[in-house]
Amino acid sequence: MNRRTAIRQMATIVLTTASCAEPQQPKKVPRLGYLSSSDPASETTSSEAIRLALRERGYIEGQNIATEYRYTEGNLDRAAQLAAELVRLKVDIIVVAGGVVPIQAAMNATKTIPIVMVGRGIDPVVAGLVESLAHPGGNVTGVTNLATELGGKRLELLKEAVPKVARVAVLYAPAAGAVHELKEVLPVAARALKLTLQPWEVRAADDFERVFAALSKERPDGLYVPAGRLMFSNQKRIVDFALKSRLPAVYYMREFVDAGGLMYYGADEAESYRRVAYFVDRILKGTKPAELPVEQPMRFEFVINLKTAKQIGITIPQWTLMKATKVIQ
DSSP, X not given: OOHHHHHHHHHHHHHHHHHHXXXXXXXXXXXXXXXXXXXXXXXHHHHHHHHHHHHHTTOOBTTTBEEXXXXXXXXXXXXXXXXXXXXXXXXXXXXXXXXXXXXXXXXXXXXSSOEEEEESSOOTTTTTSXXXXXXXXXXXXXXXXXXXXXXXXXXXXXXXXXXXXXXXXXXXOSOHHHHHIIIIIHHHHHHHHTOEEEEEEOOSTTHHHHHHHHXXXXXXXXXXXXXXXXXXXXXXXXXXXXXXXXXXXXXXXXXXXXXXXXXXXXXXXXXXXXXXXXXXXXXXXXXXXXXXXXXXXXXXXXXXXXXXXXXXXXXXXXXXXXXXXXXXX
């Protein structure tokens, strides 16, 4: 080996050793912000569905993805503060599980961080959250659960489950979605089913006792509860009243039935939460939210609380039970 060749080999060894000795820059782990209008106990199933769906796409919590959780615990006035916290933490995406209030809070907190919503029964176009379902336009996309559009089907199932129902009280707060459902959606189904709707407006939490007292005198045959911030925040009061009054009721959210309500029909919420992983994956790979169409549910669930049915003294027909995707015993 001549002297020139030996020098070249020595130089190669030195450069290779130096290169290996250089510290490797750790790869940035993407961070999700999770903002929920509920509480950790109620959200466990939903957030777990997202985590497992992300894992199927290769994102493992604590390894190559991390999540910051924030919960309003039913106090939606905290949504703005919690959304601001997530923005200060410089998360890469904010997932919002809830209605208009927390989604709007996230939108007010940031115009640049992508927001993936799991909308509980809102029309995001009517609510002004996106320009259209096909072309969201801003930094918001995700899944909407179509609660208001399903009002007619809920009335139909209530009538089928309790055939004697003729007068249905509609407990609603004067929000855009609930008013649209009350005036445009429910009357069409009510006419076909020969039902009389009795609207009862609730503007604040203090109104519930007054309305409940009036309902106790009127004695309707059934109760319909549409979507709304006030309804969500007072779900236990509403369910307890329906139980105490032995009033068959159908609700816009699965949580009401889990809390003792009689019936729920709507989007398969677990499937909606699993779908969040698709949006997170696409965004992390570079797709802008404005380019991801908002999706509507493909699967629906019909849940009956048989324990509640027995408690209020009604027998659900067998053919109705056979339609249920889940029966709570």
